[in-house]
Amino acid sequence: MAFAAFSRVSLVVLYTLVFIVNATPLRGAQTGGGRGTGVQRSAPAGDRQILVSPRSLFIAGSVVMSDGNPLPTGVVIERVCEGLTKREAYVDVNGNFNFELGVSNVLPDASESGLLSGPGLTGVMGGFPMMQASYIHCELRAQLGGYRSTSIRLDLGRITGQTDVGTIVLHPIAQAPGTTVSVTEMQAPKKARKLLEKAETAFQGEDWKLAQEHLLEAVSVYPRLAPAWVRLGQIFTLTCRYDDARAALSKAVAADGFFVPAYIELARLAAHDQNWQETADLTEHASQLDPLGFPGAFYLNALANLNLGRLDMAENSVQKAQRLDSRNHLPRTHLLLAGILHRKRDHVGEIAQLKEYLRIAPQAADAGNVRYQLRTMELTGHR
Numbered sequence: 001m002a003f004a005a006f007s008r009v010s011l012v013v014l015y016t017l018v019f020i021v022n023a024t025p026l027r028g029a030q031t032g033g034g035r036g037t038g039v040q041r042s043a044p045a046g047d048r049q050i051l052v053s054p055r056s057l058f059i060a061g062s063v064v065m066s067d068g069n070p071l072p073t074g075v076v077i078e079r080v081c082e083g084l085t086k087r088e089a090y091v092d093v094n095g096n097f098n099f100e101l102g103v104s105n106v107l108p109d110a111s112e113s114g115l116l117s118g119p120g121l122t123g124v125m126g127g128f129p130m131m132q133a134s135y136i137h138c139e140l141r142a143q144l145g146g147y148r149s150t151s152i153r154l155d156l157g158r159i160t161g162q163t164d165v166g167t168i169v170l171h172p173i174a175q176a177p178g179t180t181v182s183v184t185e186m187q188a189p190k191k192a193r194k195l196l197e198k199a200e201t202a203f204q205g206e207d208w209k210l211a212q213e214h215l216l217e218a219v220s221v222y223p224r225l226a227p228a229w230v231r232l233g234q235i236f237t238l239t240c241r242y243d244d245a246r247a248a249l250s251k252a253v254a255a256d257g258f259f260v261p262a263y264i265e266l267a268r269l270a271a272h273d274q275n276w277q278e279t280a281d282l283t284e285h286a287s288q289l290d291p292l293g294f295p296g297a298f299y300l301n302a303l304a305n306l307n308l309g310r311l312d313m314a315e316n317s318v319q320k321a322q323r324l325d326s327r328n329h330l331p332r333t334h335l336l337l338a339g340i341l342h343r344k345r346d347h348v349g350e351i352a353q354l355k356e357y358l359r360i361a362p363q364a365a366d367a368g369n370v371r372y373q374l375r376t377m378e379l380t381g382h383r
Contacts, residue, residue, distance in 0.1 A: 057101040058162045063091050063142045066171040066291050071095045076106055081138040142168045150292050152326045171291050182226040182259040192222035208235050226256035233265050260290045267300050279304035295324035299333055306340055315340050331361040
C-alpha cells in the first residue's frame, strides 16, 4: 500500500488494519510488551548524575505515578531475572535512580534470592565488563507496597558505560480492578482448564481449527470460562467471522466483567468497523480497569480519538502507549504519533517520530515508504 500523506484518513485506516490482525496474548501478558530493543524515553536523563568508571556499568532512570501525583517515599528498584529478585537501589525524592549494575546499596529482604547477590560481572570486553548469565533475561521494576509497576527490560546489547533506561510507572493497586487472568478460569472444573490449555497450544501453533474445537468443548463443560470465549473471539476475528467474534466476546464480558482482554478485542472489532466512538469508549473502560498492562488499549484509544478529531486526547493516549511499551511491541505508535503531530503542524516532532519508527522497525514492510516520506519532508522544508 502506498504511503499516503498523514493528513489523509487512509493512513489512519492502515494503522488500524495492521494493529487489528494481531491477536493479543491472554497469558503471560507483560506490562509494556514488545520485541525490539529500544526504550521509549518519556523523561530524558536531564539532571541525573551518572558517574562512570572505566570498568563499571551504571543504570539510570526515573519513576513516576500514573496519576501525576508526587512519588511516595521508600520506592525501591528491583532487578528481576527469570523469576528471581534482587533489590538494587532506592529512588530519590525527585523520582530518579542511579546504580552500578551488580553493586546493590539496598539491604535484602526475606523475598530476595541469594542467587542474584554479588557483582555478577566477569571479564572485560570492549572496555566494559561482560555479564554473567544471571543478567541475560532481566527486567527492572519499582517496588512499593500497594502499588503496581511497569517493567523495563535490561538490554545488554545496548548497555554501555552509562545507560538511561527510561521511566517506570507506578499505579495504586486499589485503582486497577481489572485482571489479565480471569477468576472464571480458577473456578472452572479441571476438564475445562485442561481443554483450555490444549486450545492454547493449538492457538500458538496457529492451528485455528483444532484450537476452536478445544475451546468449544471447554465452554460446553463450563460456559462461564471467559478466557475461552476471548480466544474464540480472536479466532473468529482472524477467520473474518466478525459477528461470531462479537457474540463470543460479549459472553466473555458477561462471564467476567473485569477481564480486560475481552474489552480490548471488542475495541479491535469496533475499530475494524471504523466505529470510532465505540472504540474510544471500550478502550477508555479497559484502561480504567488496568492502566498499566495493556499499551494496545491506549494505542486504539489514540487512533479512535484521532479519527474523532480530538487531537490532544489522541496525543495523550499514544504517549501513554509508548511509555508503557518498553519492549516495543507496538512500534507503530510512532507512526500514529507522527500522524497526530502532522495534523498539529509540529513537523519537527513528526520527523522525530518517523525516525524513531525506522530505528525500532528498520525492516518493517512500510519502512521504505517511511524513508521516502522523510526525504520528501526534508526536501520540501517539512511541508
